[in-house]
Amino acid sequence: MTSREDVAATANGEKPSPEWPERIPGAVLVVLGVAAGLEATTFDVAFLSDPVGPKALPYLVAVALILSGIHQALRPDPGTRWPERAALVRMGLASSAFLGYTLVLPWLGFLLSTTLVVAALSHLFFAVPRRGVPAAAGLAFALWLLFVWVLALPLPVGRLWMR
Amino acid sequence: MDALSHLVGGFAVALQPLNLGLAFVGVLVGQLVGVLPGIGPINAIAILIPLIFATGLSPESALILLAGIYYGSQYGGSISAILLNVPGEASAVVTAIDGHAMTRAGRGGPALAIAAIASFVGGTLSVFGLVLLAPLLAEWAIGFGPAEYFALMVFAFSALSTLSGGSVARGLASTALGLWLATVGLDPHSAVPRYTFGQIQLLDGMDFVVVTIGLFAVSEVLQLLEEGGAGDAAALAYGRVRISLKDLRDSMAAMLRSAGLGFLVGVLPGAGSTIAAFLAYSTEKRVAGLSGRFGQGDIRGVAAPESANNAAATGAMIPMLTLGVPGSGTTAVMLGALLGLGVTPGPLLIEQEPDLFWGLAASMYVGNVFLLLLNLPLVGVFIRALSLPRWFLMPGVTALAFVSVYAVNGSAFDLALMTLFGVVGYAMRKLGFPLAPVVLGLVLGPLMEKNLRRALALSGGEWRVLFDSPIAIALWVLALASLAAPVAIRRITDLKASDAATDATSS
Incomplete structure (x- = not known):
């Protein structure tokens, strides 16, 4: 993404000319602002309850996003160093594990789902399974005890085990 | 004195066994998250809020707990700064300079x-400031109408977004993002659904706990994943945690001055404990002149920022409690918690909820005594916490975050939302967008919109009403002036202000 040469050039005291990937965040903000503004045009009320109405703040938000986005697209801030491929993979796997957790939680229940996701995450932090898996199971059980028994907060048991 | 008799009443609240225990738990948790780099008080507070709601704690007990985490973390941040040169909190960045130099010289x-x-010293003296200044500020603000409140919130937004991001444009974008999230759901005024896209789960709006945990805790996990498994650093030897009378005498004046300075900076919106610590450090450096060995292990270089950042944490409670307008991400989350418990902070809070205000003030004295005990004889225990491996710590924090987010509504949808905000938060951190304004916008957005609409409803749609009173005009001027504040601060401090500003996102 951001090229190393730019970082090197800055270190040498030269001012690098912004490249197009660095303009992406600004462009994204402009797109978000336009989308927010367009969607806000549909916030119609049958009768006008107050002079401001539900559209004013969304319009303000849209304008702020667009202005800030234009500024950052024209004068982007170089030097964001994106992670290496291996790190990206680890972060992608972790995010997928979190999303997977939301899917399996109602079915497998809190204890099993949490053990799985915590073990997976500790593995991504380079724990050896011999230590990571028991730690994950212990943590899930401790949280279950704390929440269900001490604080009396319901956690999902899991539909698979309910029949 | 009036305040004194109220304070005695406050001690009656703070010394109840439950509240005493909560103050202890609060400062203990605060101390821990302060010691551990990466996990900040805002994460701990956001994670605890659903539990507080679920267990039905009273507002004063809840605030005693949450505030304890906040000021406790200011103590803890210094430990890793001194021993590892890795500040546990952004506000301890300056402490690391002379603190770590002292450790290397065998004076850890x-x-x-x-x-x-x-x-x-900073924590206790500033509580005097709290009990003296808060009632005055409340009395002054009692005449605020919706127009003044609107201007005050604009001031809070502009101060936080300029002081926390380094770039005004990025701070503006973060604030706008927060306000945008605040509009999601049914508009309370007209019952029009906004940005819900037909999703029933979005009709209630974005829960600030879900967003905060995603933006701060989950993005932190992602960031640490990027760094890899390192981080199990060993602390240097530090000898006995003792201090000679001479050292104490040398740093007393610096502590007292910094407490005052830090408190005042803390009251201001946006600035917070990180900037307080920087200002105190550079002030003391200047006061010491040639006699100082700042940068090479001057004891005043540790005393000044630590006194200032604790005082600032107390000061930051004042606008949140007496105006209902917080000036930082962490106090915004606390405001969200109080609103959720049915307490509306504002000028009437001290009168209507005396137990809450005076109980909090009294508990801060108690909590600071606890912290002194935890930090002098028991500091070794917390240093051992630094050797907890990352593979255990971060998954543990993640699991806690999951449980807490799930407890908000008992829905897995919130967990997915949290993950989404985790990815967004990570990208924002990488690109240098401050995160605190998002939380402030989300919590304060509905109040800001309500005041704007009320002001214009009263004036019959005449926009001039927003600039009609001297107070409102003064607040607008302050809001504009705060846009220039980063430049001014960079000029006052001869330190790298940009470093502090980038790190201030978590304070």
Whole structure:
């Protein structure tokens, strides 16, 4: 993404000319602002309850996003160093594990789902399974005890085990 | 004195066994998250809020707990700064300079001791400021109408977004993002659904706990994943945590001055404890002149920022409680918690909820005593927490975050939302967008919109009403002036202000 040469050039005291990937965040903000503004045009009320109405703040938000986005697209801030491929993979796997957790939680229940996701995450932090898996199971059980028994907060048991 | 008799009443609240226990738990948790780099008080507070709601704690007990985490973390941040040169909190960045230099010179013990004592001095003196200033501010603000409130919130937004991001444009974008999230759901005024896209789960709006945990905790996990498994650093030897009378005498004046300075900076919106610590450090450096050895292990270089950042944490409670307008991400989350408990902070809070206000003030004295005890004889226990491996710590924090987010509504949808905000938060951190304004926008957005609409409803749609009173005009001027504040601060401090500003996102 951001090229190393730019970082090197800055270190040498030269001012690098912004490249197009660095303009992406600004462009994204402009797109978000336009989308927010367009969607806000549909916030119609049958009768006008107050002079401001539900559209004013969304319009303000849209304008702020667009202005800030234009500024950052024209004068982007170089030097964001994106992670290496291996790190990206680890972060992608972790995010997928979190999303997977939301899917399996109602079915497998809190204890099993949490053990799985915590073990997976500790593995991504380079724990050896011999230590990571028991730690994950212990943590899930401790949280279950704390929440269900001490604080009396319901956690999902899991539909698979309910029949 | 009036305040004194109220304070006695406050002690009656703070010394109840439950509240005493909560103050202890609060400062203990705060101390821990302060010691551990990466996990900040805002994460701990956001994670605890659903539990507080679920267990039905009273507002005063809840605030005693949450505030304890906040000021407790200011103590803890110094430990890793002094021993590892890795500040546990952004506000301890300056402490690391002279603190770590002292450790390298074999004076780690005195550095830890003075950090604890200075934190105690700043923490306790500033509570006097709290009980004196808060009622005055409340009395002054009692005449605020919706127009004044609107202007005040604009001031809070502009101060936080310029002081926390380094770039005004990025701070503006973060604030706008927060306000945008605040509009999601049914508009309370007209019952029009906004940005819900037909999703029933979005009709209630974005829960600030879900967003905060995603933006701060989950993105932190992602960031640490990027760094890899390192981070199980070993602390240097520090000797005995003792301090000589001479060291204490040398740093007393610096502590007292920094407490005052830090408190005042803390009251201002946006600035917070990180900037307070920087200002105190550079002020003391200037006061010391040629006699100082700042940068090479001057004990005043530890005393000044630690006193200032604790005082600032107390000061930051004042606008949140007496105006209902917080000036930082962490106090915004606390405001969200109080609103959720049915307490509306504002000028009437001290009168209507005396137990809440005076109980909090009294508990801060108690909590600071706890912290002094935890930091002088028991500091070794917390240093051992630093050797907890990352593979255990971060998954543990993640699991806690999951449970807490699930407890908000008992829905897995919120967990997915949290993950989404985790990815967004990570990208924002990488690109240098401050995160605190998002939380402030989300919590304060509905109040800001309500005041704007009320002001214009009263004036019959005449926009001039927003600039009609001297107070409103003054607040607008302050809001504009705060846009220039980053430049001014960079000029006052001869330190790298940009570093502090980038790190201030978590404070």
